[in-house]
Amino acid sequence: MSEFDSTISFIFGRWKSQILYTGAKSGIFDYLTTNPVDIHHIAQDLNLNEIMAYRILRAISTLGYAKEENDGRRFSITSLGEILKKDHPQTLQGVLLLEEGPEHYQIWKHLPRMIKDGQQNAFSSEYGMDLFEYASKNSEYSKIFNDAMSSYSAMHTTMVLEALNNYDFTNISSLCEIGGGQGHLSSHLHSKYDHLNGTILELEPVVRNQENSWPSKMGLQDRCKYIKGNMFDQVPSADLYMMKMILHDWSDKECIQILVNIHKAAPDKARIFIVEHIVPEPSQPHFSKLFDIHMMCATTGRERTIAEYKTLLSQSGWKYLQTHYPNSKMIGVIEAVKNG
Ligand SMILES: C[S@@+](CC[C@H](N)C(=O)[O-])C[C@H]1O[C@@H](n2cnc3c(N)ncnc32)[C@H](O)[C@@H]1O
Numbered sequence: 001m002s003e004f005d006s007t008i009s010f011i012f013g014r015w016k017s018q019i020l021y022t023g024a025k026s027g028i029f030d031y032l033t034t035n036p037v038d039i040h041h042i043a044q045d046l047n048l049n050e051i052m053a054y055r056i057l058r059a060i061s062t063l064g065y066a067k068e069e070n071d072g073r074r075f076s077i078t079s080l081g082e083i084l085k086k087d088h089p090q091t092l093q094g095v096l097l098l099e100e101g102p103e104h105y106q107i108w109k110h111l112p113r114m115i116k117d118g119q120q121n122a123f124s125s126e127y128g129m130d131l132f133e134y135a136s137k138n139s140e141y142s143k144i145f146n147d148a149m150s151s152y153s154a155m156h157t158t159m160v161l162e163a164l165n166n167y168d169f170t171n172i173s174s175l176c177e178i179g180g181g182q183g184h185l186s187s188h189l190h191s192k193y194d195h196l197n198g199t200i201l202e203l204e205p206v207v208r209n210q211e212n213s214w215p216s217k218m219g220l221q222d223r224c225k226y227i228k229g230n231m232f233d234q235v236p237s238a239d240l241y242m243m244k245m246i247l248h249d250w251s252d253k254e255c256i257q258i259l260v261n262i263h264k265a266a267p268d269k270a271r272i273f274i275v276e277h278i279v280p281e282p283s284q285p286h287f288s289k290l291f292d293i294h295m296m297c298a299t300t301g302r303e304r305t306i307a308e309y310k311t312l313l314s315q316s317g318w319k320y321l322q323t324h325y326p327n328s329k330m331i332g333v334i335e336a337v338k339n340g
Helices: 003-011 013-025 039-046 050-062 093-099 102-117 122-127 131-137 139-163 184-192 204-208 252-265 287-298 306-314
Strands: 066-068 074-077 174-178 197-202 224-228 240-244 271-276 318-324 332-338
Touching: 003 013, 013 050, 013 093, 039 050, 039 074, 050 066, 093 139, 102 122, 102 287, 122 131, 122 287, 131 139, 131 204, 139 184, 139 204, 139 240, 139 332, 174 184, 184 197, 184 224, 184 240, 197 204, 204 224, 252 306, 271 306, 306 318, 306 332
Parallel strands: 174 197, 174 240, 197 224, 240 271
Antiparallel strands: 066 074, 271 332, 318 332
């Protein structure tokens, strides 16, 4: 791609993601099949304005997520479009609905101001409370957020299982996932290692809403139980702790508070796995360096290098051991042990 074309593609990136967002939000991706359907029926069945719906579907087709037939304004799904269906095993629909939805759309406008005044967490500036408090007071956002975390996990769980494929779990009997959301990762770990008995520590609204919880869906409720709680107060005892996309939500001071709390509850030689997008060396482009800006907008947190995680661990009583990566290196699993 030429410099001009790639710059154009970045400048109009938001147009593209908003077009896909509208397709997901209005049910277009879930509705379309590989058999072309005419726009009149699509609009009628999805309760859309036919003229506007045609224009959106034409734009979605230009992006490759649907196909417009040359005759009669008929549309079908493409293989690219399948990944935006709710029921696709690796669905990205949840991620799209959260990250391009109205709450997260609004917070990015604070970015130029934040890099001047150094005050991050645009979510709080925009809504007067942090993201998790907002989620606890807004059930629609909470549902979109939790579904999105499962949608992220559809990618991440496979990567974690790959990264830990040669890990010896035989001496681990209890696993506690802190902030495990709908439990996608925990459930898949319990399903693969059937001697594990575990807990998922979550905030009350997440524990209350079990509609899309993975332990129930996978019939693992007896071995993978939800515990209502707050990681800033107290966590249960376990041989192994897992935290995926947790520490990146919080400042260094807050991360140390969480890690110290886990340390207090953990038995000797307990392990901790921290799953995050890890920032690699300066010259290497990496998704973590973009996700870091989203964390600047949405939270008090950040994406960190291995050296930064090592510092947090040593300041809270944990000894860094190693980092396990899947082939893609998109995420990493940092392993540490309680050193007394
Ligand atoms: C970014 S999400 C990650 C969810 C899940 N680990 C994943 O990767 O899909 C952060 C999770 O932490 C939970 N959480 C936030 N504050 C918490 C707290 N004080 N105690 C326990 N869980 C908390 C949220 O409810 C949310 O599910």
